[in-house]
Amino acid sequence: MKNSNKQYQKSSNDDSESVDSDLHQLFLDELSDLYSAEKQLTKALPKMIEAAQSEELKTAIESHLKETQEHVTRLEEIAEELGESLDSRTCAAMEGLIKEASELLAEQKGKSSIDAAIIAAGQKVEHYEIASYGTVRAWAEQMGYDDAVELIQSTLDEENAADEKLTEIAESVANNDAE
Ligand SMILES: [Fe+2]
Numbered sequence: 172m173k174n175s176n177k178q179y180q181k182s183s184n185d186d187s188e189s190v191d192s193d194l195h196q197l198f199l200d201e202l203s204d205l206y207s208a209e210k211q212l213t214k215a216l217p218k219m220i221e222a223a224q225s226e227e228l229k230t231a232i233e234s235h236l237k238e239t240q241e242h243v244t245r246l247e248e249i250a251e252e253l254g255e256s257l258d259s260r261t262c263a264a265m266e267g268l269i270k271e272a273s274e275l276l277a278e279q280k281g282k283s284s285i286d287a288a289i290i291a292a293g294q295k296v297e298h299y300e301i302a303s304y305g306t307v308r309a310w311a312e313q314m315g316y317d318d319a320v321e322l323i324q325s326t327l328d329e330e331n332a333a334d335e336k337l338t339e340i341a342e343s344v345a346n347n348d349a350e
C-alpha cells in the first residue's frame with residue numbers, strides 16, 4: 172500500500188499534511204449514500220434470488236448477497252477508522268434502481284425472459300456501485316486515507332467480479348434459449 176502512486180496535486184497549498192475538509196465531508200456524504208444503497212440491496216437481493224429460474228443465477232446472487240452484507244460492514248469500518256460516523260439518509264438512485272427492478276420482475280413473472288431481466292437489473296445496480304466506489308476510492312487516495320483505499324478496493328473487486336459473473340450467466344442463458 173505504501174508505494175501506491177498517490178497524486179497529491181495541491182498547487183495552491185504546500186502543506187501536504189492538510190486534508191481538504193470540504194472533500195473530506197463530500198467523501199463522508201458519499202459513503203453514507205453507499206451505506207444506504209448497500210442496506211437497500213440486502214433487502215432487495217433476496218427477492219431476485221426467489222424470482223430467478225436458473226440455479227446458476229440464484230447461486231450467484233446468493234453469494235453476492237453475502238458479499239453485500241460485508242460491504243455494509245466495510246463502510247462502517249471505514250467511517251470508524253476515520254473517527255466519523257455515517258448518517259442515515261436514503262440513496263435515491265438505488266431506491267430508483269430497485270423500484271424499476273421490482274416493476275420489471277412483476278412484469279416478467281412466468282416469462283422465459285425473467286432471468287435475462289434479473290441480470291439486466293442486477294448489472295445496472297453493479298455499475299452504479301462500481302462508479303460510486305471508484306469515485307470514493309479516488310478521493311480516499313487523494314486524501315491519503317490508505318486503510319480506506321484498501322477496504323474500498325476489496326469491495327470494488329467484488330462488485331466487478333459480480334458484474335462479470337452476471338455477464339457470463341447472461342451468455343449461458345442466451346445460449347440455452349437458442350438451443
Ligand atoms: Fe456492494
Ligand SMILES: [Fe+2]
Nearest residue numbers: 297300330333
Ligand atoms: Fe454489488
